Amino acid sequence: MRQELTDLLRAGMERVPASVPPGLARHAYQRYRKRRTRTRAAGAVAGMAAIAGAVVVVLAAEPGPAGPRTQTTAYVVSKVARALDAAPSNYVMFDRLAGLNIRLDSWASASRSRFEQFTSAGQLVVDEGFTFATDTVVSVNYQKKTWFRSVFPNYGGSSLAPSPSCEFGGMMVVVFPQPRAMAAQLRAWVACGLLKIGRSSVVDGVEAVELVAASSSGTMTYWVDTSSYLPVRVTTSGSETGSSTRQDLRWLPPTPANLSQLTVRIPAGFIQAPPPKPGN
Amino acid sequence: MPGEPPPQVVELESFLAERGERLLRTAILLTGSREAGEDLLQTALERLIRNWRAIRGNPEAYLRRSLTHLATDRWRRNGRWLIKIGMLRTLGAGEQPDETSHVDQRDQLVRLLAQLPSRQRTAIVLRYWEELNEAETAEVMGCAVGTVKSATSRGLQRLRELSGIDSAEPQATAGGQQR
Numbered sequence: 221m222r223q224e225l226t227d228l229l230r231a232g233m234e235r236v237p238a239s240v241p242p243g244l245a246r247h248a249y250q251r252y253r254k255r256r257t258r259t260r261a262a263g264a265v266a267g268m269a270a271i272a273g274a275v276v277v278v279l280a281a282e283p284g285p286a287g288p289r290t291q292t293t294a295y296v297v298s299k300v301a302r303a304l305d306a307a308p309s310n311y312v313m314f315d316r317l318a319g320l321n322i323r324l325d326s327w328a329s330a331s332r333s334r335f336e337q338f339t340s341a342g343q344l345v346v347d348e349g350f351t352f353a354t355d356t357v358v359s360v361n362y363q364k365k366t367w368f369r370s371v372f373p374n375y376g377g378s379s380l381a382p383s384p385s386c387e388f389g390g391m392m393v394v395v396f397p398q399p400r401a402m403a404a405q406l407r408a409w410v411a412c413g414l415l416k417i418g419r420s421s422v423v424d425g426v427e428a429v430e431l432v433a434a435s436s437s438g439t440m441t442y443w444v445d446t447s448s449y450l451p452v453r454v455t456t457s458g459s460e461t462g463s464s465t466r467q468d469l470r471w472l473p474p475t476p477a478n479l480s481q482l483t484v485r486i487p488a489g490f491i492q493a494p495p496p497k498p499g500n
Numbered sequence: 501m502p503g504e505p506p507p508q509v510v511e512l513e514s515f516l517a518e519r520g521e522r523l524l525r526t527a528i529l530l531t532g533s534r535e536a537g538e539d540l541l542q543t544a545l546e547r548l549i550r551n552w553r554a555i556r557g558n559p560e561a562y563l564r565r566s567l568t569h570l571a572t573d574r575w576r577r578n579g580r581w582l583i584k585i586g587m588l589r590t591l592g593a594g595e596q597p598d599e600t601s602h603v604d605q606r607d608q609l610v611r612l613l614a615q616l617p618s619r620q621r622t623a624i625v626l627r628y629w630e631e632l633n634e635a636e637t638a639e640v641m642g643c644a645v646g647t648v649k650s651a652t653s654r655g656l657q658r659l660r661e662l663s664g665i666d667s668a669e670p671q672a673t674a675g676g677q678q679r
Contacts (some may be wrong), residue, residue: 224665225609225656225659225660225663225665226656228605228609228665229609229610229624229628229659230628230629231606232606232607232609232610233525233529233625233628233629235606235607235610236525236529237534238521238522238524238525238537239521239524240516240517240520240521240524240541241538244516244520244538244541244542244545245509245513246505246509246513247542248512248542248545248546248548249505249506249546249549251542251546252546252549252550255546299535299538299539302535303535446539447531447536447539448533448536449539
């Protein structure tokens with residue numbers, strides 16, 4: 221009966237864990253002050269829109285006293301990393317990479333991942349999926365019209381999700397994005413002091429804040445949804461090679477339709493081929 | 501933050517020590533996830549600090565109203581898909597809830613809250629978690645009492661359908677004034 225439903229609902233609400241993180245009021249006060257400072261800076265040059273924009277950006281990127289700046293970056297990254305750690309259980313991640321003369325669409329969940337590689341002209345080249353529990357790979361080559369199935373230990377581990385380090389190259393997360401690998405990398409970068417909070421902007425209708433990692437080899441920027449703390453865009457630009465990539469990420473509900481994107485389909489008429497030897 | 505925090509922050513910290521957990525739980529229920537709930541509460545606190553001088557002695561009511569409005573704005577901005585996913589996984593099509601466990605049913609109902617439209621979810625959280633009556637709920641939501649009644653009734657009906665709990669029972673008291 222209705223009473224039972226509402227009683228159960230109330231009891232369920234009571235059980236939701238909710239402990240207020242320490243320093244929440246102080247963080248809110250810091251955000252308020254920062255916003256007020258930016259507003260005043262922008263207001264001071266009202267009527268000079270271009271200059272005002274530059275001032276806001278400079279203020280946002282300006283290195284402040286080490287303590288508060290580090291704490292703020294660490295706080296945001298801890299939220300991002302936590303959201304990424306939890307994401308595989310709650311979402312199907314979709315990632316579209318453009319750049320380097322290819323397009324790569326990939327999907328990842330807690331148990332499986334898959335990518336489709338296209339030429340820059342949009343022609344499908346490879347469709348490949350991986351099941352974590354069994355280390356099984358199924359790969360379809362659309363150019364050769366062949367497919368293979370094989371067991372590749374660590375396929376989704378060390379070989380394609382590099383160990384977190386203080387260094388990075390332009391190709392780092394581009395190859396095979398995994399939410400937990402991203403979380404580990406971001407934690408490592410913030411510990412090295414490599415990561416800084418950049419400006420806020422709107423990415424595909426989502427309010428996002430930039431997390432920027434810069435080194436001599438290039439710059440990598442994460443745009444993080446300020447509501448969910450999940451990345452919605454990742455860009456890289458290599459300072460030496462001049463190459464750049466852009467990944468747009470979407471966090472999809474685990475509906476049957478979205479989960480089916482994790483399955484590789486072998487087209488009729490394609491021939492089974494022997495799997496490549498390790499290292500190829 | 502260098503130096504001593506200003507008095508309003510100290511006062512706010514002491515208020516949060518007493519009432520923060522309840523407000524955070526409201527925020528989590530409104531948004532569907534712990535991360536989003538914390539962020540929502542922090543944004544509401546920021547708004548409270550900005551208007552501190554205008555608030556006369558009742559930060560809780562102000563925060564509750566801010567949480568409600570911010571959650572609605574967020575829902576509109578992000579679209580339904582982001583909010584729906586939320587705290588925990590929902591039952592898939594064809595799955596049946598575990599009738600033997602009330603614990604499962606309680607948790608399941610909270611998960612299913614995230615599947616309701618914003619207005620229905622807000623009305624249910626205010627009525628059954630914050631324990632506001634219909635007039636108070638209408639004031640916080642900025643709508644008519646009749647809207648609260650229908651949103652609550654439809655929300656409960658939808659929860660009943662989604663959960664499979666007492667689906668055969670009639671809605672004898674839908675829209676009533678019970679607290």
